[in-house]
Amino acid sequence: xxxxxxxxxxxLTPASSATSLFVASYAGTVTSLxxxxxxxxxxxxxxxxxxxxxxxxxxLTLDANRGFLFCLNEGLETVNGSLSSFKVNNDGSLVxxxxxxxxxxxxxxxxxxxxAGGRAIALAHYTGSAVSSWHxxxxxxxxxxxxxxxxxxxxxxxxxxxxAPHEHEAxxxxxxxxxxxxxxxxxxxxxxxxxxTLKLQELDPLRVEAGDGPxxxxxxxxxxxxxxxxxxxxxxxxxxxxxxxxxxxxYEANGGGLSFEEIYKSSxxxxxxxxxxxxxxxxxxxxxxxxxxIGNRNDSSITVPNLDPANSTQIQSDTISTFAxxxxxxxxxxxxxxxxxxxxxxFSTNAIGNLVAVGLQESSEVVILSRDITTGLIGEPVAxxxxxxxxxxxxFNEEHALGSLGV
Ligand SMILES: *[C@@H]1O[C@H](CO)[C@@H](O)[C@H](O)[C@H]1NC(C)=O
Ligand SMILES: *[C@@H]1O[C@H](CO)[C@@H](O)[C@H](O)[C@H]1NC(C)=O
Ligand SMILES: *[C@@H]1O[C@H](CO)[C@@H](O)[C@H](O)[C@H]1NC(C)=O
Ligand SMILES: *[C@@H]1O[C@H](CO)[C@@H](O)[C@H](O)[C@H]1NC(C)=O
Ligand SMILES: *[C@@H]1O[C@H](CO)[C@@H](O)[C@H](O)[C@H]1NC(C)=O
Ligand SMILES: *[C@@H]1O[C@H](CO)[C@@H](O)[C@H](O)[C@H]1NC(C)=O
Numbered sequence: 001x002x003x004x005x006x007x008x009x010x011x012l013t014p015a016s017s018a019t020s021l022f023v024a025s026y027a028g029t030v031t032s033l034x035x036x037x038x039x040x041x042x043x044x045x046x047x048x049x050x051x052x053x054x055x056x057x058x059x060l061t062l063d064a065n066r067g068f069l070f071c072l073n074e075g076l077e078t079v080n081g082s083l084s085s086f087k088v089n090n091d092g093s094l095v096x097x098x099x100x101x102x103x104x105x106x107x108x109x110x111x112x113x114x115x116a117g118g119r120a121i122a123l124a125h126y127t128g129s130a131v132s133s134w135h136x137x138x139x140x141x142x143x144x145x146x147x148x149x150x151x152x153x154x155x156x157x158x159x160x161x162x163x164a165p166h167e168h169e170a171x172x173x174x175x176x177x178x179x180x181x182x183x184x185x186x187x188x189x190x191x192x193x194x195x196x197t198l199k200l201q202e203l204d205p206l207r208v209e210a211g212d213g214p215x216x217x218x219x220x221x222x223x224x225x226x227x228x229x230x231x232x233x234x235x236x237x238x239x240x241x242x243x244x245x246x247x248x249x250x251y252e253a254n255g256g257g258l259s260f261e262e263i264y265k266s267s268x269x270x271x272x273x274x275x276x277x278x279x280x281x282x283x284x285x286x287x288x289x290x291x292x293x294i295g296n297r298n299d300s301s302i303t304v305p306n307l308d309p310a311n312s313t314q315i316q317s318d319t320i321s322t323f324a325x326x327x328x329x330x331x332x333x334x335x336x337x338x339x340x341x342x343x344x345x346x347f348s349t350n351a352i353g354n355l356v357a358v359g360l361q362e363s364s365e366v367v368i369l370s371r372d373i374t375t376g377l378i379g380e381p382v383a384x385x386x387x388x389x390x391x392x393x394x395x396f397n398e399e400h401a402l403g404s405l406g407v
Contacts, residue, residue: 019350020047020092020397021357022069023366024057027389030071032092035355035368035383044368044383052096053084058392061109061121062088064399068140069094070121072106074392081106083123085140092397097140103128103147108169108216111136112179113198120145120198122179124167131167131181131192133200146199152186157211158240161185168239169216174226175251178203178258182214184239189214191258203257206247213240218283218292219249222327233329234260237268237280237294244268244280244294246329263329268294268321270333275299282346285325287353287400291376292323292331295344297361302338307367307384318344320358320369322376337378340367345391351398355382359394366394 021033032048053071055078061070067088075081080101086094105127113119119136129152133145156162166185173180179200181190189206208214220233228251235246246264267274281295300316317338323331339347341363349356349371356369356378365386370379 021366022060022062022092022393022395022397023359023387023391024053024060024071024393025364025387025389025391026056026058026074026076028054028056029387029389030057030060030069030086030094031387032094033366033385034092042368042383044366044385046385046387047091048093050086050094050096052086052099053082058107059109060393060395061111062395062397063111063136064397068097070109072109072123074105074107074126078104080104081125081128083109083121083134083142085142087140088397098142100134100142100144103130103132103149106132107167110170110172110179112172112176112194115176118196118198120194122170122181122192122200124170124181126166126168126184129165129167129185131170131179131190131200133198135198148200148202150183150186156185156187156213158213161213161240162187162211168214171217171219173249173258174219174221174230174232175228177228177255180217180234182217182236184213184215187212187214189217189234189236193255193257204259206258206260208236208238208245209241211240212236212238212243212245215239215281216283218285220285220289220292220325220329222289222325222329224289233263235283235292235331237283239279239281242268242274242278242280244283244292244323244331246331248329264331266331266333268296269336270321270323270331272333272336275301281344284347284349286376287349287351288373290325291334292325293347293349293356293378294321294323295339295347295358296321297343297345300342302336304338304340307340307365307381315341318342320344320347320356320378322378324376334375335377337369340369340381340384341365346393348395350396351400355396357394357396359391361390361392364389364391366391
């Protein structure tokens with residue numbers, strides 16, 4: 001046993017901690033990174049690269065509890081996309097398990113089903129105008145469940161982007177009973193339930209305003225409890241209209257679906273004026289359930305120092321918006337923070353919420369930004385690393401209290 005006098009000293013001893021991250025790039029790679037912290041100094045290093053999700057990885061879904069990673073290849077120049085699975089080793093390296101061809105253009109996936117029973121992964125196909133589902137068979141193995149194709153009778157107002165349905169994300173609601181899929185082309189948020197075979201069945205969708213172009217969505221339970229009778233809100237980032245909208249969600253009896261009432265709408269810039277060309281991307285509720293964080297692409301609205309300290313040229317950066325979540329589902333604009341580069345297509349927080357990893361698509365860079373958990377304010381970069389190609393997704397290899405099923 002240690003003499004008790006030594007204990008306070010041990011607690012004060014500088015602690016070094018390491019966590020891993022996964023990054024997808026359209027250049028064909030899934031890269032594992034190691035983020036090490038030493039007395040407030042961070043270093044970010046590449047530890048492993050896989051080409052098994054080639055040629056165009058667009059999305060990663062982490063099954064953190066079981067230690068598996070699913071990767072979608074969008075197949076930008078091929079007829080079909082693909083789904084790949086990996087076993088995650090303790091050091092963050094990946095072992096490829098399986099690969100299969102899918103309908104074209106998968107861009108997002110979410111795991112659904114019984115946490116301890118049968119589960120499946122639902123994929124949103126942007127170019128393929130479809131949702132597909134794959135049974136998860138354990139060990140990272142999967143098998144075909146279902147393809148659900150969609151058609152559009154009439155193109156939407158943004159003709160070049162709304163000529164067909166474009167499924168852009170798949171998420172589960174907080175109860176785990178429904179799958180929701182924003183459709184950028186059809187101006188819908190599609191709603192699905194599922195039965196014991198995990199077959200998806202489409203229910204009445206949320207019809208958003210024509211030309212909104214819904215891309216991604218996130219749920220919020222203000223009292224931290226998820227149930228069909230619990231107060232529930234959903235927020236949608238509209239890529240084409242450059243807005244965020246909030247909806248009060250009501251559960252119909254007997255699994256009959258969801259109904260939505262719009263209760264909030266603003267630019268993703270809050271009360272600031274929105275730059276022309278801004279295209280909102282990812283949306284997440286912070287791990288402490290108090291803030292809503294949104295990526296803004298193509299706005300170039302803040303001038304910041306170069307991430308390369310040897311380069312004195314300043315850069316025009318895209319941004320990340322933070323809103324405080326009110327109990328009644330309305331939002332209060334808190335901050336427009338620089339993303340330190342171009343096209344923050346995707347970002348994620350660590351489980352504590354004091355770091356935000358940003359995937360900068362056009363800058364070919366992953367940047368780790370500090371974040372104040374109390375105020376929600378995003379701060380300076382603590383580390384960054386260049387990765388070849390356009391970055392599409394970045395995840396911390398951590399279990400999130402609210403995020404294990406992608407909620
Ligand atoms: C952290 O980095 C700074 C600047 O590089 C250095 O001066 C300091 O000694 C470092 N601290 C530790 C604990 O490594
Ligand atoms: C997985 O499938 C895609 C598309 O068919 C292919 O490009 C890729 O090389 C495959 N990967 C492996 C490891 O088989
Ligand atoms: C390949 O993609 C086409 C177009 O999306 C689709 O019709 C076909 O079913 C796909 N093949 C497979 C095996 O998913
Ligand atoms: C996964 O499938 C492979 C063959 O495709 C098989 O060898 C392996 O045992 C399976 N793993 C599990 C855990 O079922
Ligand atoms: C970026 O914004 C400009 C207008 O400022 C627009 O012309 C351009 O098409 C936008 N680019 C993308 C990729 O959205
Ligand atoms: C410095 O940064 C600017 C802006 O990102 C870039 O265009 C330029 O190539 C960089 N110069 C060097 C020497 O890396």
